[in-house]
Every structure is written in structure tokens, then in C-alpha cells.
Amino acid sequence: MFDSEVTPVTKSQYLQYLRCNNAFHLIREGLVQKPSSASFGGYLEWGDFLQLCRNQFHDVTTIDKTLEKEESFQKTETLILKKKSIFHAHLRFKEFVSTVEYLEYDNEQEGWFLWDFRPIGSIKQDILRSFYFYKQVAEGMSLRILGYKLIRIQTKFVYPGGPINPEDYLLVEDITPRMESEMGTREEEWRSFQEELKNTKEQSVRYSFLEAKPSCRSLKTCLSPSHCAKGKETAKEIFDFRDSSELAKQWFASGYNSYDSVPDSELSPIQKIQKEAHITGNIHFDRKSFEAYLVNATKSVAFLDFESINPYIPLYPQTRPFQHIPYLYSLHIWDSEKNTLTHKTYLHEDIGSDPRVPVMSQLQKDLPPGITIFSFNDFFEKLIIQESAEVFPEFLEFWERVKSMFIDLALPFKKLWIYHPGQNGKASLKEILPCFSTESHGGLSIREGQDANYQYLRLIKKQVTAEEKKRVLEDLKAYCKLDSYGLFLIYRMLQERLSVI
CATH class of the missing domain: 3.30.420.10 (Ribonuclease H-like superfamily/Ribonuclease H)
Incomplete structure (x- = not known):
């Protein structure tokens, strides 16, 4: 049963937590706005791509995007009871909600396959993490999950002209073996997330750039330095050092907060050029x-x-x-x-x-x-x-x-x-x-x-x-x-x- 008074936890929030737990809480508590994830132009092609994917299946019911959320959940639950395959299925268990591009019922094995459609050329960690989130919600609803399948783009496809042949353009992959081989990693990520939700429920969160798990790489990409590095927001200039990567974070932990504060002994030749230019205000120029x-x-x-x-x-x-x-x-x-x-x-x-x-x-x-x-x-x-x-x-x-x-x-x-x-x-x-x-x-x-x-x-x-x-x-x-x-x-x-x- 879903408690309407509980703030829903979505897949995007879970993925945000795995990138930075500080950002997860900052967004969830309304302290900062969620970063825009929309890419320039991607949605212009999404409808056509989605149709190509859906055309691979027949006799499937679609949950219309125009429906109210509650109606979408109820219609999905009704179709699940009838053991019907569903496009754009709306799943929920406790406070967790997710939308699955295709929930397929297999009559022979009496279970369900989770499908995702992605206009991408390669599989990244977020894909596997998304499937695991779907799995947790679906299994919470007592669904027997048989496997995981992905439709993505065949990057070697050369368009000959005319209508696109989906069999040549789309790559249909059963990623169940990979999911199973990495299940230990996914389970540990989920366990960490559950503990975070439990430990921070109705409590104020202590934000720390240094203690963020997984850690942020740079204050320059931090969602809110005023929360995560309070009083040291200007220290982000040390993250401008070229090729500093994790080294800059160590400098920050050591108390260095400006170009001139980092000792020359810790800098590469290129970083020394930067430091001198910022201290003197002069332009470096290598005539030779x-x-x-x-x-x-x-x-x-x-x-x-x-x-x-x-x-x-x-x-x-x-x-x-x-x-x-x-x-x-x-x-x-x-x-x-x-x-x-x-x-x-x-x-x-x-x-x-x-x-x-x-x-x-x-x-x-x-x-x-x-x-x-x-x-x-x-x-x-x-x-x-x-x-x-x-x-x-x-x-x-x-x-x-x-x-x-x-x-x-x-x-x-x-x-x-x-x-x-x-x-x-x-x-x-x-x-x-x-x-x-x-x-x-x-x-x-x-x-x-x-x-x-x-x-x-x-x-x-x-x-x-x-x-x-x-x-x-x-x-x-x-x-x-x-x-x-x-x-x-x-x-x-x-x-x-x-x-x-």
C-alpha cells in the first residue's frame, strides 16, 4: 500500500544519491533546485525512437502520459493482476515509485521482464543502477522478475535511406547476465541508500564536501558550496588548477583555499605557471x-x-x-x-x-x-x-x-x-x-x-x-x-x- 503523505523517492533521486549524497538531500529538502537533466534537442527525436522500440512488440497496453499519477498507478496494478504486458508502467512500493518503459509478462515462465529503451550507444553504470531500482520496486510489489532487457542504438548502423529498418538500427540486449554478475555491487549501493534514508529521516543533515559519499570531485561542480563548504566557498579556485583531480581535494582538506596558498613543492610546472599568473595578474607567454x-x-x-x-x-x-x-x-x-x-x-x-x-x-x-x-x-x-x-x-x-x-x-x-x-x-x-x-x-x-x-x-x-x-x-x-x-x-x-x- 502506498502512503500518499510520504514523499515519493524516485529513480532520479536514487541516481543522484549515488553520485553525491549531499546533492540528494539538498534537492529532497528543497534547499536547492534539481539540476536540469534535459539535453539540447534530445526530446526532438525521442518520440520517433520510442515508436521504433514499441513497434517491436504487439498486443501491449500503454499507460497514457496524460493520466493523473494516481490513475496511472491504479491502471498499472490492474493490468499486472491480469498478467498483461505494459508500456510506460507506473510502479510503486512504500515510498518508492518508478516508471518502466516496458514491463513484459512471460506466460511460460510466469514472471516479468523489465525493459528499458535508451537512445545511447553504450551501457553505463546508471543504466544498471536504474534496472536495480526498478527491480526493488517491482519485487516489493511481489512481482517475480525473470530478467532485464535493453533496447539501444547500433552505432555501426549506416542509414541507407528510406524508412529505417529497426532490426538494423536497434540493438536488443539481454543484460540479465551482467546484472547478475554485478548484483553484489548493486545490493551494496541499495543497502547504503536504505541506511541513508533511515538515518536522516526527520533529521537535519550535516553537509560536508569532504565527507560526501560518494565524494564530489570538485567544488566547481558542487551543487551548493554554501552548504557543503560553508565559509570556504571561495576555495573553489584551487580546483581550477590544471590536472589537479583528486589532488585539489587533498589541498582543500589541508586548508589551502587560494592559488597562492598551495606550496610550489606540490605543484607541477604547468600549475606553477597558473599560480604565478593569478598572483601577479600577468599573462604568461612562452615565446620560444x-x-x-x-x-x-x-x-x-x-x-x-x-x-x-x-x-x-x-x-x-x-x-x-x-x-x-x-x-x-x-x-x-x-x-x-x-x-x-x-x-x-x-x-x-x-x-x-x-x-x-x-x-x-x-x-x-x-x-x-x-x-x-x-x-x-x-x-x-x-x-x-x-x-x-x-x-x-x-x-x-x-x-x-x-x-x-x-x-x-x-x-x-x-x-x-x-x-x-x-x-x-x-x-x-x-x-x-x-x-x-x-x-x-x-x-x-x-x-x-x-x-x-x-x-x-x-x-x-x-x-x-x-x-x-x-x-x-x-x-x-x-x-x-x-x-x-x-x-x-x-x-x-x-x-x-x-x-x-
């Missing part, structure tokens, strides 16, 4: 490394940035799940001898068609041959051109011509050949650009690549009005343009430092 880094750059250089979508349900023939498909690029070309900066861009506005050929065709025209190409983390840009050329051989010559011309502009910041204290240990373009220029992504409607991905996918899914489509297209171009222009600004800054230092 930069001279070697830029020695082969041509006089005219290009700065290239792609925007892409990576849907887990492929949209275009000869693409794989999660493959990045370019739909927009921004290209700035700097001629140092003429002191001119030229901007080229292409945005694929024919939303219903494959953007790869138009994007690559125009880039091939816009990119002058034989010049250095700077990108930030250039592996991404090179991969996009390479994968396009593998499917469309007319671009193979272009790929062979440009692949050796790329230089990664992120490398100097990763290696700390240059470091500005305003970076706070970070090495992303969004963090670096405001440190060395007056430009920033902060004023844009689209500020990060994931959002750009999501917005273009919205256009494809026709979830915008004509007026909104026009605005989104302009926002996408503005975002991508600032990325490539930012690369130019950083390059010019490096050149100026080389000429005066």
Missing part, C-alpha cells in the same frame, strides 16, 4: 614555443568553424547515429601583406535536403588553396571534411589537399604556452576570447554549439514558425561568425606578442 608552433604558417591564413547536427536517428543516406553533419561554416581569411580580412559563410537553408554536398562545394570554392587553416580543436573540422569525402568521392582531392594545412589553435592554451588569469584554468574558446579581446559570446542569442545543434534540428523537425525560422537562421550565422572571427582575433594577438616581446 610559439615561434616553433607558427614557423610553418603561411602569410595568408584562414580561420574555419563548422556548425553541425548529430542526430541519433540518422536523417541522410550514408550517415551513422550521432555522426556530425555540417550545415554551416564561417571562414575568415587574413592576408597579412595586404592587411585585409575577408569573411565567407554558407548556411544550408534548404532544410529538407542533405547539407553535406552544398556545404563542401561552397567551402571548396571559398577556401584559397595552399594556405594555413586554423581551427579550435581542429580534429572536429578535419573529421567533418574527411567523412564527407568518404561518402562523396568528388571531395577526396580537396580533403587530401587541405588535411595537412590545419593547425589547432587550441593547442597553445592546452599546453599553457599562453595563460591569462581570467581563464580560471579553462581552455575553451568561450573562456579565452574575452580575456584577449573585447568580443564575447555573452550577447548572442545562441552562445554554444549544443544550442546551435538543437536550433537547426528544430528547423528540420518543423517546430518553428516562418518568422522564427528566419530569426534562428540569422542567429546561427552570427554565432558561427563570431567563432571564426574570434580565432582571427586570437591569432592577431599572438602575432603582436611575438613582434613586441
Whole structure:
């Protein structure tokens, strides 16, 4: 019997506890808001993925999402008594509640299989932990659980075009053997959770960053430093030290709470560079490394940035799940001898068609041959051109011509050949650009690549009005343009430092 006055404990709360028990209590007691778990764009494809999964089964009753919670639980219980298989089954036992994507009854074995549908390419711990939570609730309801099955994505699937064949796209796995082999671990996690609920019932919880179980890795990712590190909230700057990992936590336990408080004897060469920059406020610049880094750059250089979508349900023939498909690029070309900066861009506005050929065709025209190409983390840009050329051989010559011309502009910041204290240990373009220029992504409607991905996918899914489509297209171009222009600004800054230092 379910006590309506008891605060329900959900699967997401259980998973939160296993990541950080402090966060579990902070959210449960309403002291902080639950972090958003929604990914950009994921729900845009979820309905289609769910339908592909459900189409593998027949004569199954679905618990409608529009039903009230109590009605959903009651309808599930009625169907269980009738030994009917159920999509979106609502289970509850004591204070524990969960929703299972598919609860399957096996007449021959007179028991139940727990199914989950996940648009993922590999199995992670949270999947196994989720199944164990389902198991505890289901067995509490006296259901005989026979095993655990998962439908996920076959990442090697290459979409041939036309309707997707679920047998090729979906991977159906019986993970019962793995669950059974790891049952000891799952039982210990559950026992710990039960003890935590019992020991903290109607009691105030003592929050401690150092005593969190499992422990948080960094105050920077702590849900509420004001609770977990009261009085030492500013100490999180020591977690900005590059490559510190668990070491920073030891420093925190030793009472170090600022860059200058950590002794040099405990720091790596890179961390010493950071410490000095933050204490003095000066920019670190390794001239010798930069001279070697830029020695082969041509006089005219290009700065290239792609925007892409990576849907887990492929949209275009000869693409794989999660493959990045370019739909927009921004290209700035700097001629140092003429002191001119030229901007080229292409945005694929024919939303219903494959953007790869138009994007690559125009880039091939816009990119002058034989010049250095700077990108930030250039592996991404090179991969996009390479994968396009593998499917469309007319671009193979272009790929062979440009692949050796790329230089990664992120490398100097990763290696700390240059470091500005305003970076706070970070090495992303969004963090670096405001440190060395007056430009920033902060004023844009689209500020990060994931959002750009999501917005273009919205256009494809026709979830915008004509007026909104026009605005989104302009926002996408503005975002991508600032990325490539930012690369130019950083390059010019490096050149100026080389000429005066």
C-alpha cells in the first residue's frame, strides 16, 4: 500500500544519491533546485525512437502520459493482476515509485521482464543502477522478475535511406547476465541508500564536501558550496588548477583555499605557471614555443568553424547515429601583406535536403588553396571534411589537399604556452576570447554549439514558425561568425606578442 503523505523517492533521486549524497538531500529538502537533466534537442527525436522500440512488440497496453499519477498507478496494478504486458508502467512500493518503459509478462515462465529503451550507444553504470531500482520496486510489489532487457542504438548502423529498418538500427540486449554478475555491487549501493534514508529521516543533515559519499570531485561542480563548504566557498579556485583531480581535494582538506596558498613543492610546472599568473595578474607567454608552433604558417591564413547536427536517428543516406553533419561554416581569411580580412559563410537553408554536398562545394570554392587553416580543436573540422569525402568521392582531392594545412589553435592554451588569469584554468574558446579581446559570446542569442545543434534540428523537425525560422537562421550565422572571427582575433594577438616581446 502506498502512503500518499510520504514523499515519493524516485529513480532520479536514487541516481543522484549515488553520485553525491549531499546533492540528494539538498534537492529532497528543497534547499536547492534539481539540476536540469534535459539535453539540447534530445526530446526532438525521442518520440520517433520510442515508436521504433514499441513497434517491436504487439498486443501491449500503454499507460497514457496524460493520466493523473494516481490513475496511472491504479491502471498499472490492474493490468499486472491480469498478467498483461505494459508500456510506460507506473510502479510503486512504500515510498518508492518508478516508471518502466516496458514491463513484459512471460506466460511460460510466469514472471516479468523489465525493459528499458535508451537512445545511447553504450551501457553505463546508471543504466544498471536504474534496472536495480526498478527491480526493488517491482519485487516489493511481489512481482517475480525473470530478467532485464535493453533496447539501444547500433552505432555501426549506416542509414541507407528510406524508412529505417529497426532490426538494423536497434540493438536488443539481454543484460540479465551482467546484472547478475554485478548484483553484489548493486545490493551494496541499495543497502547504503536504505541506511541513508533511515538515518536522516526527520533529521537535519550535516553537509560536508569532504565527507560526501560518494565524494564530489570538485567544488566547481558542487551543487551548493554554501552548504557543503560553508565559509570556504571561495576555495573553489584551487580546483581550477590544471590536472589537479583528486589532488585539489587533498589541498582543500589541508586548508589551502587560494592559488597562492598551495606550496610550489606540490605543484607541477604547468600549475606553477597558473599560480604565478593569478598572483601577479600577468599573462604568461612562452615565446620560444610559439615561434616553433607558427614557423610553418603561411602569410595568408584562414580561420574555419563548422556548425553541425548529430542526430541519433540518422536523417541522410550514408550517415551513422550521432555522426556530425555540417550545415554551416564561417571562414575568415587574413592576408597579412595586404592587411585585409575577408569573411565567407554558407548556411544550408534548404532544410529538407542533405547539407553535406552544398556545404563542401561552397567551402571548396571559398577556401584559397595552399594556405594555413586554423581551427579550435581542429580534429572536429578535419573529421567533418574527411567523412564527407568518404561518402562523396568528388571531395577526396580537396580533403587530401587541405588535411595537412590545419593547425589547432587550441593547442597553445592546452599546453599553457599562453595563460591569462581570467581563464580560471579553462581552455575553451568561450573562456579565452574575452580575456584577449573585447568580443564575447555573452550577447548572442545562441552562445554554444549544443544550442546551435538543437536550433537547426528544430528547423528540420518543423517546430518553428516562418518568422522564427528566419530569426534562428540569422542567429546561427552570427554565432558561427563570431567563432571564426574570434580565432582571427586570437591569432592577431599572438602575432603582436611575438613582434613586441
